[in-house]
Amino acid sequence: MKKPVLIALLLTLSLAIGCKNNKKENIEPEVTATEEQAVEPVQDEAIKVKIRLDPRSGSNVSGSAVFTEKDGQVTMVAVFEGLTEGTHAIHLHEKADCSADDGTSSGGHWNPTNEPHGKWGDAKGYHKGDIGNMEADAKGNATISFSTDQWCIGCGDANKDILHKAVIVHDAADDFKSQPTGNAGGRVSCGGIIQ
Structure with missing residues (x-):
């Protein structure tokens, strides 16, 4: 008879301790105003778009570009191969359409603010697609990195x-003055910026 009473007593004691522990776990600590001010907001994740660029105008120029938007800044990093050694212009064009053999289906330079063609940041004006020039080495390889707060990825702001839009690599250098294209020559590689 003592055994069942002892077992019942132990079970009751176990349940009481278990409930007491559950109550403690469910109590949330009080946050003071100072602690609330110290909490930092979680940063938004970066938006990324990676594209491939294919040869146009009978060239062998191919490459890839990655566009990353974070904290209001878009960074483009692009790599190419198959270029002739020297300086080549790279621009954003109006449409992500690279169907034409010569890349002309991409339209003209992307210029939503109707500015004259020029060097990026020039007070006289420049297109939002006027990225600039890059240098190809003796093996035909080139890399370019470009950052701006004047672009966004999928924000819906037409400007x-x-x-x-399309990334176009040109056969020649941009002279930053000839209108409307900088006398950059034919379009040797094209890739549409599509998510």
Whole structure:
């Protein structure tokens, strides 16, 4: 008879301790105003779009570009191969359409603010697609990195949104003055900026 009473007593004691522990776990600590001010907001994740560029105008120029938007800044990093040694212009064009053999289906330079062609940041004006020039080495390889807060990826602002535009690599250098294209020559590589 002592055994069942002892077992019942132990079970009751176990349940009481278990409930007491559960109550402690469910109590949330009080946050003071100072602690609330110290909490930092979680940063938004970066938006990324990676594209491939294919040869145009009978060239062998191919490459890839990655566009990353974070904290209001878009960075483009692009690498190419198959270029002739020297300086080549790179621009954003109006449409992500690279169907024409010569790349002309991409339209003209992306210029939503109707500025004259020029060097990026020039007070006289420049297109939002006027990225500039890059140098190809003796093996035909080139890399370019470009960052701006004047672009966005998929934000819907017609003056900033680079989605559905094309990246065009030209055969020659941009002279930053000839209108409307900088006398950059033929389009040797094209890739649409599409998510």
